[in-house]
Amino acid sequence: MAGESGSALSDPPGPGWFARAGDSDTFASFKASKVAVAAAAVTALLFLLALLAPLLSPQDPFDPAQLELINSRLPPIWTLGASWPFLHATADGQWPFLLGTDDQGRDILSAILYGLRVSILVGFLGVLFSATLGILAGLIAGYVGGAVDAAIMRVADVQLTFPAILIALLIDGVVKSVMGSRITTTAILAVLIASIGLSFWVQYARTVRGSVMVEKNKDYVQAARLIGLSSPVIMVRHVLPNVIGPVFAIATINFALAIITEATLSFLGSGMPDTQPSLGTLIRIGNRYLFSGEWWIVAFPGATLVLLVLAVNLLGDWLRDALNPRLQ
Amino acid sequence: MTTPVLSVQDLTVEFVTRRATLRALDRVSFEIGPGEVLGVVGESGAGKSVTGAAVIGLVDPPGRIAGGEVRLSGERIDNLPAEQLRRVRGKRIGMIFQDPLTSLNPLFRIGDQLVETITTHTDLSASAARQRALALLTEVGISAPERRIDSYPHQFSGGMRQRVVIALALCAEPELVIADEPTTALDVSVQAQIITVLKRLCRDHGTAVMLVTHDMGVIGETADRVAVMYAGRVIEVGAVTDVVRHPLHPYAQGLMGAIPTLADTAERLASIPGSMPRLSAIPPGCPFNPRCPYAYAPCTTIRPELKPPGLRAPAVPGRKVACHLYDPALAPEAAAA
Amino acid sequence: MRAFVEVQDLRRVFDVSKPLLNRIIEREPRRYLTAVAGVTFDIAQGETFALVGESGSGKSTVARMVVGLLEPSGGTVTIDGTPMEGAASAAERQRLRRRIQMIFQDPYASLNPRWRVDRIVSEPIRAFRLFEGEAAIRARVGELLAFVGLHPEDGRKFPHQFSGGQRQRVAIARALASNAEFIVCDEPTSALDVSVQAQILNLMRDLQDRLGLTYLLISHNLAVVRHMATRIGVMYLGRIVEVAPSRELFGAPKHPYTRMLLDAVPDLAHIGRRREPVRGEIPNPISPPSGCHFNPRCPHANDRCRREVPPLADGVACHAIHEGRLEPGRAETV
Numbered sequence: 001m002a003g004e005s006g007s008a009l010s011d012p013p014g015p016g017w018f019a020r021a022g023d024s025d026t027f028a029s030f031k032a033s034k035v036a037v038a039a040a041a042v043t044a045l046l047f048l049l050a051l052l053a054p055l056l057s058p059q060d061p062f063d064p065a066q067l068e069l070i071n072s073r074l075p076p077i078w079t080l081g082a083s084w085p086f087l088h089a090t091a092d093g094q095w096p097f098l099l100g101t102d103d104q105g106r107d108i109l110s111a112i113l114y115g116l117r118v119s120i121l122v123g124f125l126g127v128l129f130s131a132t133l134g135i136l137a138g139l140i141a142g143y144v145g146g147a148v149d150a151a152i153m154r155v156a157d158v159q160l161t162f163p164a165i166l167i168a169l170l171i172d173g174v175v176k177s178v179m180g181s182r183i184t185t186t187a188i189l190a191v192l193i194a195s196i197g198l199s200f201w202v203q204y205a206r207t208v209r210g211s212v213m214v215e216k217n218k219d220y221v222q223a224a225r226l227i228g229l230s231s232p233v234i235m236v237r238h239v240l241p242n243v244i245g246p247v248f249a250i251a252t253i254n255f256a257l258a259i260i261t262e263a264t265l266s267f268l269g270s271g272m273p274d275t276q277p278s279l280g281t282l283i284r285i286g287n288r289y290l291f292s293g294e295w296w297i298v299a300f301p302g303a304t305l306v307l308l309v310l311a312v313n314l315l316g317d318w319l320r321d322a323l324n325p326r327l328q
Numbered sequence: 329m330t331t332p333v334l335s336v337q338d339l340t341v342e343f344v345t346r347r348a349t350l351r352a353l354d355r356v357s358f359e360i361g362p363g364e365v366l367g368v369v370g371e372s373g374a375g376k377s378v379t380g381a382a383v384i385g386l387v388d389p390p391g392r393i394a395g396g397e398v399r400l401s402g403e404r405i406d407n408l409p410a411e412q413l414r415r416v417r418g419k420r421i422g423m424i425f426q427d428p429l430t431s432l433n434p435l436f437r438i439g440d441q442l443v444e445t446i447t448t449h450t451d452l453s454a455s456a457a458r459q460r461a462l463a464l465l466t467e468v469g470i471s472a473p474e475r476r477i478d479s480y481p482h483q484f485s486g487g488m489r490q491r492v493v494i495a496l497a498l499c500a501e502p503e504l505v506i507a508d509e510p511t512t513a514l515d516v517s518v519q520a521q522i523i524t525v526l527k528r529l530c531r532d533h534g535t536a537v538m539l540v541t542h543d544m545g546v547i548g549e550t551a552d553r554v555a556v557m558y559a560g561r562v563i564e565v566g567a568v569t570d571v572v573r574h575p576l577h578p579y580a581q582g583l584m585g586a587i588p589t590l591a592d593t594a595e596r597l598a599s600i601p602g603s604m605p606r607l608s609a610i611p612p613g614c615p616f617n618p619r620c621p622y623a624y625a626p627c628t629t630i631r632p633e634l635k636p637p638g639l640r641a642p643a644v645p646g647r648k649v650a651c652h653l654y655d656p657a658l659a660p661e662a663a664a665a
Numbered sequence: 666m667r668a669f670v671e672v673q674d675l676r677r678v679f680d681v682s683k684p685l686l687n688r689i690i691e692r693e694p695r696r697y698l699t700a701v702a703g704v705t706f707d708i709a710q711g712e713t714f715a716l717v718g719e720s721g722s723g724k725s726t727v728a729r730m731v732v733g734l735l736e737p738s739g740g741t742v743t744i745d746g747t748p749m750e751g752a753a754s755a756a757e758r759q760r761l762r763r764r765i766q767m768i769f770q771d772p773y774a775s776l777n778p779r780w781r782v783d784r785i786v787s788e789p790i791r792a793f794r795l796f797e798g799e800a801a802i803r804a805r806v807g808e809l810l811a812f813v814g815l816h817p818e819d820g821r822k823f824p825h826q827f828s829g830g831q832r833q834r835v836a837i838a839r840a841l842a843s844n845a846e847f848i849v850c851d852e853p854t855s856a857l858d859v860s861v862q863a864q865i866l867n868l869m870r871d872l873q874d875r876l877g878l879t880y881l882l883i884s885h886n887l888a889v890v891r892h893m894a895t896r897i898g899v900m901y902l903g904r905i906v907e908v909a910p911s912r913e914l915f916g917a918p919k920h921p922y923t924r925m926l927l928d929a930v931p932d933l934a935h936i937g938r939r940r941e942p943v944r945g946e947i948p949n950p951i952s953p954p955s956g957c958h959f960n961p962r963c964p965h966a967n968d969r970c971r972r973e974v975p976p977l978a979d980g981v982a983c984h985a986i987h988e989g990r991l992e993p994g995r996a997e998t999v
Binding site for chain 1: 732733734758759762763765766767769770771774775776777778779788789792793836839843
């Protein structure tokens with residue numbers, strides 16, 4: 001019966017892809033899930049804040065010239081007895097430090113906005129790198145099969161026995177000891193992205209490999225073989241578009257994981273330096289002052305991180321369920 | 329007249345979806361007498377499997393029975409509470425599905441499954457039930473049942489499993505057996521064996537059978553009467569030889585002409601243009617009218633009811649057709665007069 | 666006249682062993698399944714040759730070897746005088762590929778769900794560089810779609826927007842796109858409803874008449890085979906047990922298996938017929954019976970049948986027929 005009603009439901013050709021997407025079952029289930037809508041809204045807001053950080057933040061926290069040590073460790077503005085909406089400029093025409101400042105006199109709000117940028121950038125590029133690596137490995141393992149498949153998947157098994165953070169620390173340590181003091185911020189960024197990519201590719205590879213093994217035996221692939229197309233061409237043109245769906249769900253959830261991993265690495269001191277802090281770096285800095293009563297240095301970046309990761313995770317969970325035909 | 333074992337009156341099943349309410353069954357009516365085999369045929373999307381599911385109250389959500397009634401030996405069963413209906417299904421209606429593995433639990437020996445079903449629905453003791461199970465296995469053609477009764481389902485071949493399922497369906501001595509594509513998954517030579525077993529057993533036990541299938545060959549060999557379905561409606565009912573050899577409804581005529589047979593020498597098969605409408609786009613009036621070579625004005629507006637032909641065909645008891653061509657009040661010549 | 670397709674002693678063995686580690690631990694040897702055990706037939710130009718058989722008969726494996734999707738373990742396939750195996754250069758192999766196409770069983774799996782129909786149909790045209798320029802290719806795709814009874818505008822749609830029968834038409838258009846002369850049809854209508862099946866079978870016949878196509882038809886449906894084929898080979902457990910022109914096979918079947926099959930098929934032409942009970946089921950192809958594979962189910966089997974594999978001679982592989990113990994004829998007359 002599912003088949004009958006299913007075929008009856010499939011859409012007649014619509015006017016354009018946008019209208020079709022707006023009418024699709026996935027979009028309907030999205031609208032029906034309040035959690036998904038809320039998560040998407042929060043994610044979108046945080047992305048927008050990160051994107052517009054230079055316009056929104058009162059201070060450039062990466063520019064040492066704007067920092068005054070005299071402003072260090074100021075508490076949030078409302079604890080100083082200021083009244084709503086806290087936005088009256090101080091005497092010398094500066095914006096007030098809404099969420100307080102850290103030990104170097106950095107405005108916490110600005111640091112969070114810029115830190116959000118770094119975290120999201122690392123998360124995004126890390127996911128991009130790990131997904132590319134994993135999809136490639138999964139495609140080759142699934143399509144070629146045999147010894148190649150066995151080799152790739154054994155490497156993946158070994159990889160899984162190490163915690164992601166350990167691999168990241170390992171790569172970080174190796175690069176730092178090789179480059180020593182010549183290391184630049186860009187290099188650190190690259191190391192973070194590489195270590196995250198190398199820790200998370202296995203899940204993509206396994207998922208893609210499973211789908212490829214199903215798809216490669218379908219007759220449309222056989223039809224492509226019949227006209228003499230080479231294996232790489234068939235993999236990219238025919239198989240890849242049909243196995244990419246589940247990857248998006250994994251990528252969303254892994255995006256949250258990547259941000260956490262970056263934060264963890266930065267917290268442990270092998271991530272972004274104090275001069276260009278990510279959320280993790282800010283938390284590490286704040287952690288030092290937690291017991292001396294300056295709670296705001298750690299609390300606000302921490303809350304932002306929790307909010308971002310939670311929103312992205314909920315979105316990923318919903319996407320995974322929506323794309324899983326067995327749950328429909 | 330004796331009470332029919334199964335009587336279905338104006339049964340309507342709807343699927344409520346986000347976009348629309350789809351009518352999968354539209355006022356379906358038929359009866360099955362004691363010991364009779366009624367074939368329900370139709371192409372995919374005709375609603376034949378939904379009919380089987382609706383009779384036993386197993387329509388999956390978002391589907392629901394929206395009207396009509398189902399009577400088992402005169403007693404209404406479509407409005408029973410779920411728990412009572414479940415008991416009716418086990419005891420008074422036996423079920424055989426296309427895939428025998430959906431009816432057999434892979435973790436239990438087939439003997440235990442048979443004995444459990446028998447003791448649940450009859451007063452027999454466990455040892456008497458086991459004797460009964462052995463007798464049934466012999467009846468369905470499993471040789472040396474003493475050796476095989478303690479085997480697991482995976483130790484049987486596909487044909488043997490379907491025999492076990494038949495035994496399981498019959499072990500509580502039901503009044504009605506619903507067989508949904510029982511031979512479709514089997515090879516031709518095995519298919520013949522299963523048809524023979526099913527037919528013989530139901531005759532011997534006086535069980536009525538509702539045989540749902542798309543295979544006219546199987547219907548021709550097994551059924552006494554046949555109901556042809558199209559787009560959720562029964563469009564013709566009659567004795568199997570009548571319907572196969574002299575179909576009345578233009579769709580049934582097209583369907584019979586489209587089936588190649590072993591005696592075939594025709595250059596071309598008759599074929600019906602187009603395909604079955606989707607549930608979301610069933611045309612008004614007669615659902616077959618866009619594909620029908622005889623369609624005329626009333627066909628696009630007035631729904632034809634299933635009733636005995638009053639024109640063009642001899643009135644044979646039990647023969648009904650839903651087509652204006654056979655309705656003295658609506659046929660083209662009536663309009664001309 | 667030389668045969669267009671010649672298949673000589675084709676064999677295919679599959680390794681169905683458990684993984685290495687399991688074999689070592691469980692001390693099991695490698696296990697092989699002989700799916701096709703020496704199949705020989707030829708097909709004349711413009712003819713429809715059918716292979717019928719039940720599951721495990723190896724008919725689909727033969728089809729896949731004939732089109733080159735599967736390497737044979739032994740034997741040869743020759744198309745119009747050119748052996749498939751020995752095709753010297755890549756160019757020659759590609760020339761051969763252009764002439765052979767295939768129609769698959771499941772029209773839901775044989776079309777890439779992410780591609781529009783015009784892209785699906787134009788892929789062979791591009792792969793073999795049959796037309797230059799987008800306009801010419803588009804015109805050709807429209808022509809092909811019209812050829813199989815679809816509208817050229819249908820090319821902009823995705824496969825899921827079509828019914829099963831229409832999808833099979835698209836698959837046929839793709840097979841014709843390379844101007845193929847020989848088309849292997851693997852159960853082309855078994856996934857379709859009967860009224861749609863008739864449309865597709867009629868279309869296949871029309872195309873054969875118009876284009877002079879040669880078909881190899883693989884099917885388990887005897888009535889379809891009867892309707893379509895000029896000659897028929899009956900397969901049982903990897904071997905051809907009987908080959909005969911269609912009329913002869915249905916009128917006077919020789920091999921006991923053919924007779925059993927013909928008698929077993931539920932058929933509209935035989936309503937109310939009393940059937941001979943069919944004996945037994947198909948054995949597991951991993952361990953087929955010795956001698957003639959059909960001997961455990963055959964009412965005419967003797968010691969020789971259990972020992973020796975009967976050769977295919979005079980269109981039948983049966984000791985009883987060769988020895989004159991059995992006369993050709995329908996099962997009812999045996």
